[in-house]
Amino acid sequence: MHSLNVVWAVFAKDLRVEWRSRETLAPMCVFGLLVVFLFNFAFETAHEETLRLLPGLLWIAFAFSGILGFNRSFAAERENGCMEGMALAPVDPSAIFVGKLMANLVFLGVTEAVIVFAAAIWYNFSFLPSLGWLALIVFFGTLGYAALGTIFGAIAANTRMREVMLPVMQFPVAFWILILAVDATSDALRNAASSEISQGLFRVAGISVIFAAVSFLLFEYVLEE
Amino acid sequence: MKKIFPPTIHLAITLVWLVVSLYMIFLYAPEEATMGEAQRIFYIHFSVACTSLLAFFFVFLGSMGYLMKRSRPADDFAYASAEVGFLYCCAVLITGPLWAKPAWGIWWTWDPRLTSTFILWLLYIAYLMLRSYVTNPGRVEVLSAVFGILGSVDAVIDYMAIRWWRTQHPQPVLAGGPGSGLDPRMWLTVFVTWGAFLCLFFYLLRQRMTMARTQRELIQLRRELAT
Amino acid sequence: MPLAATRANQALELFNVSKYFGDLEALKGVRFQVARGDSVLLFGPNGAGKTTLLRTLAALSHPSEGEVRYGGQDFYKDPQTAKAAIGFVSHVTFLYGELTARENLRFNGKLFGLHSLEEKIDRALELFAMQDRGNEPIRQLSRGLQQRASLARAFLHDPDFLLLDEPFTGLDARATDNLQSILCHLPEQGKAVVFSVHDFELGASMAHRLVALERGSVRYDGELKDAPLQTLGIKK
Numbered sequence: 289m290h291s292l293n294v295v296w297a298v299f300a301k302d303l304r305v306e307w308r309s310r311e312t313l314a315p316m317c318v319f320g321l322l323v324v325f326l327f328n329f330a331f332e333t334a335h336e337e338t339l340r341l342l343p344g345l346l347w348i349a350f351a352f353s354g355i356l357g358f359n360r361s362f363a364a365e366r367e368n369g370c371m372e373g374m375a376l377a378p379v380d381p382s383a384i385f386v387g388k389l390m391a392n393l394v395f396l397g398v399t400e401a402v403i404v405f406a407a408a409i410w411y412n413f414s415f416l417p418s419l420g421w422l423a424l425i426v427f428f429g430t431l432g433y434a435a436l437g438t439i440f441g442a443i444a445a446n447t448r449m450r451e452v453m454l455p456v457m458q459f460p461v462a463f464w465i466l467i468l469a470v471d472a473t474s475d476a477l478r479n480a481a482s483s484e485i486s487q488g489l490f491r492v493a494g495i496s497v498i499f500a501a502v503s504f505l506l507f508e509y510v511l512e513e
Numbered sequence: 514m515k516k517i518f519p520p521t522i523h524l525a526i527t528l529v530w531l532v533v534s535l536y537m538i539f540l541y542a543p544e545e546a547t548m549g550e551a552q553r554i555f556y557i558h559f560s561v562a563c564t565s566l567l568a569f570f571f572v573f574l575g576s577m578g579y580l581m582k583r584s585r586p587a588d589d590f591a592y593a594s595a596e597v598g599f600l601y602c603c604a605v606l607i608t609g610p611l612w613a614k615p616a617w618g619i620w621w622t623w624d625p626r627l628t629s630t631f632i633l634w635l636l637y638i639a640y641l642m643l644r645s646y647v648t649n650p651g652r653v654e655v656l657s658a659v660f661g662i663l664g665s666v667d668a669v670i671d672y673m674a675i676r677w678w679r680t681q682h683p684q685p686v687l688a689g690g691p692g693s694g695l696d697p698r699m700w701l702t703v704f705v706t707w708g709a710f711l712c713l714f715f716y717l718l719r720q721r722m723t724m725a726r727t728q729r730e731l732i733q734l735r736r737e738l739a740t
Numbered sequence: 741m742p743l744a745a746t747r748a749n750q751a752l753e754l755f756n757v758s759k760y761f762g763d764l765e766a767l768k769g770v771r772f773q774v775a776r777g778d779s780v781l782l783f784g785p786n787g788a789g790k791t792t793l794l795r796t797l798a799a800l801s802h803p804s805e806g807e808v809r810y811g812g813q814d815f816y817k818d819p820q821t822a823k824a825a826i827g828f829v830s831h832v833t834f835l836y837g838e839l840t841a842r843e844n845l846r847f848n849g850k851l852f853g854l855h856s857l858e859e860k861i862d863r864a865l866e867l868f869a870m871q872d873r874g875n876e877p878i879r880q881l882s883r884g885l886q887q888r889a890s891l892a893r894a895f896l897h898d899p900d901f902l903l904l905d906e907p908f909t910g911l912d913a914r915a916t917d918n919l920q921s922i923l924c925h926l927p928e929q930g931k932a933v934v935f936s937v938h939d940f941e942l943g944a945s946m947a948h949r950l951v952a953l954e955r956g957s958v959r960y961d962g963e964l965k966d967a968p969l970q971t972l973g974i975k976k
Contacts, residue, residue, distance in 0.1 A: 290853045297850035301836070308838040308877070364836070368878075372800055373834030373893075377851035378820035443656050447646040449585070456642055457660060460635035461667045464674040492678055495670055502666050506659045509580055512802065650762035650802070736765045 291383040298374070298387025303394065305364060311396050315359040320353040320403040328410060338411050343473035346407060347466050350430070353399045354392075358437035362445040363390055371445070371511070381508035385438060389500075392434045400426055421476035421485050425492060429469035432496025436462050439493050439503040442510045465499065468492045520723075523716050530709040534702070542702040546549040551615035556702055558608040560710040561601045562630065568598025568714070569633060569668050574639065576661035579654055585729065586722070588654045592662055593642065593721035597714055599637035605630055625675035634673055750811050751775040752797055752826070752901050752932070757806035759792055759956075766792040768956040769806070774934055776900055779927045781964065782936040783944040783974065784953035790936040791831070793953065794903045797934065798828040824852060827899035829907050833890040837879035840869055843891040844878060845896055852897040862894040869918065883910035891919065901928065904935035908942065920946060940974055 306312050327345045331337075365371040374384055404422075408415050415422060440457045444450040472488030538556045545552035575591025578584060609627065610620040623625065643660055647653045751773050759767040767789050773778055774797075782790045795801040796808060799815055808815040810822035835844045842861060851858040852916065865871045868888040878886055887910045894902065904923075908916055923946045926933050937943040944950075950967045952960040952974070960972055967974075 293850055293853065297847055301839070301847050304843065305836055305838045364838075367837060369830065369834050370836055372830075373848070374851065375800060376798060376823060376826070376828055376834070377848065378823040378853070379851050380820075392794030436713055439659070439663070443643070443660060446648060446652055446656060447643065449646055453643060453646055457639045460632050460639055461663055463632055463667070464670055468674060468677065483824070491674070495674065499663070499672070500664065502663060506662060509655050509659050512655070637781065651802075732763055733762075736760075737764060739765075 289341065291380050294379045294383040295387045295390070298384055299390045301363070302388065302408055306391075306395070309364075311364075312357055313398060315360075316353040316357045316360035316395060316399040317402045319356050320349045320399050321406050323349040323352055324403060324406050324410065325333050338413055339477060340474075342407065342413060342477060345469045346403060346473060347429070347470050349403045350396070350400050350426075351433070351459075351462075351466055353403070354396050354430075354433055355458060357392060357395045357399070358434075358441035358458075359444070359451055359454055360506040361388060361395075361438065362441045365391055366445050371442075375511050382504055384511065385504055385507035388442075389438045392438055393430060396430055396434055397427075400430065415477075417479060418476045420450045421489070422473065425469060425476060425489055428489065428493040428496050429465055429472075432465045432492075432499045435496070435500035435503045436465075439507055439510060442507070461499070465492065465495055468495065520720060523712075523719070527712045527716050530705075532710050534706040534709040535704040537705050542699050543696055545699075548616045551612060551644065554608055556706040557704060557710070557719055558605065560707040561604040561608065563707060564710055564714050565598050565601035565605055565630075565633065566668070567711075567728070568594045568601060568635065569622040569665060571718075573665035574662045576658035576665075576700065579658045580662075585654075586726075589722045590660070590718075591658065593718050593725065595637060595640050595644075595661070596704045596721060597717045599634075599641060600717075601710075602630070602634045602637055605643070606634060629668075629671040633668060636667065640664060640735055741772040746930075750825075750900065751809075753809040753812075753821075754793070754796060754803070755807045755809055757796060757808065759789075759796060759801065760804045766956050767796065767803070770956070770958055772797075772951065772958065772961070774901065774932050776930050776932050777927050778932045778934075778949060779923070779947045780932075780934045780949045780951055781947035782934060782951050782953060783940060783943065784936075784959075787955075788953040789956040790953055791905055792956075794828070794905045794934065794936065795830070797901075798826055798903050799823060800828070824897065825900045827894035827897065827902045829890055829894045829902075829904045831906060831909065833878070833886050835878045835886065835889055836891060840875050840877055840878055841865065841881075841892065842874040844889065845893060848893055849896055854897055860896055864896045867895060867922065868892045869915070884912055884915060887911055888915060900931055902931060902933045902935075904933065906936055907937070908937055909940075916942075 324345065327341075327348070331341060362371070375381075391429075404415060404426075407413065436458060437454075440461075441453055443457065444454040447453045468488065469492045472485065472492050475485045475488050534556070538553050540555065544550060571594035572591045575587045575589075578587030579591065596643060609630070609686070613622070614620050640657060640660055644653055644657050647656055753754075753774075754770050754772040757767055757770045757772075758765065770793065772793065782793065784790055791861075792801060796803055796856060799808060799819060810818075810825070815822050835841070836847075839847070842865070845861045845864060846857060849860060854860055862871070865874045868891050870885070870888050870892055873881065873885055873909040878889060881889065887907075894904070902923075907919060907923075911919060920942070923933055923935065927948070933946075935943070935947075944964060949962065949965055950960060951958060952967070952972045960967055
């Protein structure tokens with residue numbers, strides 16, 4: 289019971305800090321939009337190619353914005369030693385992890401919605417027919433990606449050049465989450481058979497849950513000194 | 514360990530074994546029918562590839578050992594495995610294209626096996642970078658152990674995910690590795706070469722671990738001198 | 741249970757603790773015990789290991805060798821119970837700059853699982869004369885006010901052991917007097933205080949016991965009034 293309260297307290301605290309400072313969500317959204325915008329000119333997409341490029345474009349934008357958010361998430365904790373402040377309290381470190389993860393999920397989720405919306409307009413592509421599948425795939429892909437981002441963000445907070453260390457750790461480990469999510473998204477946007485899409489979804493969800501569980505178990509070691 | 518099996522003898526065995534395997538690769542093993550002489554690099558390529566994967570498993574063991582027992586030697590083992598494993602992984606990425614160019618006509622393709630090797634290489638780099646960038650020297654072991662374990666989970670998932678991924682992508686240009694109709698002399702060469710590279714791996718590993726231990730003793734001595 | 745045994749059972753203890761940071765040995769085989777009712781002044785030059793000692797007691801820093809004990813038991817066997825009994829003030833405030841003092845305390849109170857939290861927050865703020873400034877973001881407060889908020893944070897859960905690393909930093913004369921009188925009265929309430937200050941006179945006015953540290957070793961541990969100040973190189 290206490291742990292659930294801690295999860296909620298950490299989550300609510302992160303949202304409140306973000307509400308005051310606006311240092312995480314706004315830059316993430318702006319960055320995501322920039323990726324979508326640049327991608328358009330880098331590849332000069334013809335309309336018929338949109339379907340082929342869109343899944344990759346979306347996940348690259350999600351992935352880069354995510355990195356930005358995870359870095360911020362622990363930069364705030366480093367200031368004034370707040371991370372240690374939490375370690376002083378009689379709480380289960382895993383509860384802190386879940387609270388931070390939930391906040392990261394909300395930030396990345398909002399960013400993803402903005403990116404999808406922008407892509408729909410700029411690429412004249414209707415996501416409506418596949419929106420349900422897309423939401424599920426994005427949710428599970430983001431879960432694993434953000435879980436890794438949360439633990440690697442906490443590790444990177446202990447290093448020099450942490451802006452570099454985070455993606456160096458994140459991308460090789462999260463590689464398959466991204467690749468399988470791109471595959472599944474591609475199936476969903478093509479309106480493939482439900483069995484095909486759900487198979488892709490299960491794979492993304494499976495890997496994401498594995499990584500989320502391992503990160504959850506390991507987080508206590510990151511928090512201690 | 515040092516008394517029963519001194520490093521110098523280990524080194525001597527390694528060198529002799531390497532020479533034997535070189536002899537077998539170039540003179541004993543028959544020439545492959547379709548790929549010709551270039552195929553001979555496969556023996557080395559296959560040996561270093563298997564060993565570099567094994568090395569990441571050692572990183573996993575060492576990391577688990579450190580997190581559970583807080584034992585310095587476990588951490589040394591993980592670190593040394595990562596360094597030597599990285600070296601082997603580099604060798605895989607060098608010998609691979611050398612073989613691929615004459616065999617497939619291209620240097621590189623994002624075939625599943627190549628992709629997973631490349632990810633392994635990136636994992637090694639991330640692990641080694643992390644070790645040198647942690648600011649608080651007392652925390653290097655724990656943080657790198659956490660990354661080592663997550664990286665190992667990723668390395669395992671590689672082999673699972675690649676099969677799923679493959680179903681939607683073209684098959685690799687040519688499935689490398691020992692086919693079913695391999696000549697028995699070729700098989701023998703494969704095993705002897707792999708043995709030689711494993712022997713070299715363990716030699717480098719133990720030397721690296723000895724170095725880490727010596728380094729710690731040196732720090733200890735310096736501390737004692739300072740008081 | 742006899743009083744003496746209760747005291748020993750609830751002691752916080754470093755048992756042969758050493759702490760290395762690479763080449764540097766911050767603590768060398770330190771034995772140190774503090775029981776409820778003690779007031780201990782940690783004194784020593786910069787880099788003597790005062791901060792590391794306090795951080796190790798608060799379980800922020802794992803010892804490289806040796807053991808931290810609470811109530812005679814390994815601290816890390818049941819860290820939750822031990823942590824609930826400790827209040828820690830450090831050279832960083834542990835406060836979120838974007839949040840107000842009140843919000844910071846509320847967040848901490850939830851982490852500690854406190855009941856009737858708002859009352860406790862009011863009391864802690866009042867203790868350090870912060871009640872008027874409790875609704876301003878920490879970032880906008882002066883260093884002294886931030887320090888007072890940080891003190892309120894450490895006192896919020898009414899801990900038995902107060903570990904204070906340079907608690908007077910940035911405080912003005914009135915706040916210093918206030919903190920001084922609070923610390924003086926804590927041992928009577930059965931609390932333990934371990935603190936470090938640069939001003940020996942100030943520290944000596946509040947402590948019964950002196951622990952002198954030098955280069956990570958304990959040079960003196962005993963009654964303050966019996967301490968051989970000359971030999972320890974402490975100028976009166």
